[in-house]
Amino acid sequence: MACISPDGKPTESGTKMLSALKSGLSSAEEVAKDAGLPLFRVRSGLRELTHAGLANQKGEKYKLSSKGAELLGTLST
Amino acid sequence: MEEVREQAISLPRLGEPAPAFEAVTTHGVLKLEDFKGSWLILFSHPADFTPVCTTEFIAFAEIYPELKKRGAELLGLSVDSVSSHIAWVRNIEEKTGTRIPFPVIADLSKEVSLAYGMIHPGQSKTETVRCVFIIDPNQIIRTILYYPLTTGRNMAEILRIVDALQTTDKNAVATPANWKPGDMVVVPPPKTQEMAEERVKQGYECVDWYLCKKKL
Numbered sequence: 001m002a003c004i005s006p007d008g009k010p011t012e013s014g015t016k017m018l019s020a021l022k023s024g025l026s027s028a029e030e031v032a033k034d035a036g037l038p039l040f041r042v043r044s045g046l047r048e049l050t051h052a053g054l055a056n057q058k059g060e061k062y063k064l065s066s067k068g069a070e071l072l073g074t075l076s077t
Numbered sequence: 078m079e080e081v082r083e084q085a086i087s088l089p090r091l092g093e094p095a096p097a098f099e100a101v102t103t104h105g106v107l108k109l110e111d112f113k114g115s116w117l118i119l120f121s122h123p124a125d126f127t128p129v130c131t132t133e134f135i136a137f138a139e140i141y142p143e144l145k146k147r148g149a150e151l152l153g154l155s156v157d158s159v160s161s162h163i164a165w166v167r168n169i170e171e172k173t174g175t176r177i178p179f180p181v182i183a184d185l186s187k188e189v190s191l192a193y194g195m196i197h198p199g200q201s202k203t204e205t206v207r208c209v210f211i212i213d214p215n216q217i218i219r220t221i222l223y224y225p226l227t228t229g230r231n232m233a234e235i236l237r238i239v240d241a242l243q244t245t246d247k248n249a250v251a252t253p254a255n256w257k258p259g260d261m262v263v264v265p266p267p268k269t270q271e272m273a274e275e276r277v278k279q280g281y282e283c284v285d286w287y288l289c290k291k292k293l
Binding site for chain 1: 104105106107108110111112114115150
């Protein structure tokens with residue numbers, strides 16, 4: 001997976017996407033702008049993060065899951 | 078009587094939706110729909126760690142900033158594995174200082190290659206020829222280039238085509254031979270006799286009623 005390394009830790013781009021989701025329900029376009037990543041990369045990444053249970057999709061938008069928030073919390077400590 | 082089956086191989090055509098795909102790339106799993114809203118330059122190369130392909134990758138990396146300014150993304154493809162792609166782009170960066178910023182599809186199953194008509198057995202039964210598909214933000218194929226294994230592509234021409242297509246879309250005009258940004262554009266030809274009669278009075282630079290140019 002491109003956003004999550006085999007050891008379960010998010011990559012730099014994965015961390016940027018998760019961090020961008022901290023602000024609340026966001027579209028892929030909003031995450032791309034916040035994270036400074038290309039939109040195609042974010043669409044693919046959000047799909048992956050959702051599949052891994054780190055983000056939840058609501059319609060066309062995404063938000064951080066509790067598992068994603070917990071993981072982000074461990075990265076900042 | 079023995080039944081004979083023939084498989085018809087169709088090539089993608091201009092003006093039609095680009096064939097959908099989901100593929101392993103050096104930037105993770107990407108789908109064609111991930112690029113919706115951007116222009117996409119999908120190109121194939123025969124093989125990693127080969128000389129002409131390496132010069133092309135460096136050249137594509139060099140025009141990448143110009144493509145981004147135009148709202149276009151690059152996506153490469155060959156039938157090599159993702160490990161081969163990773164090793165190769167790292168080698169290019171180490172040996173030449175050129176970072177390859179765009180994703181490259183590892184099309185081991187040849188699913189994308191076959192959908193896009195990238196394998197031409199007269200050139201190679203296993204490797205893709207040098208294709209370029211210019212796909213618009215609505216994911217319609219707008220230009221197709223097929224180059225042989227031995228001939229590297231011209232980046233200035235690819236940029237020129239993107240500029241020409243975007244100029245056409247923005248201004249409802251066509252672009253004449255050898256057009257480059259800033260040159261006069263072709264006014265769409267009249268569709269009726271009345272329009273043809275009016276055309277020559279409209280102040281365009283005309284050879285005749287059917288060939289008129291204007292400055293944008």
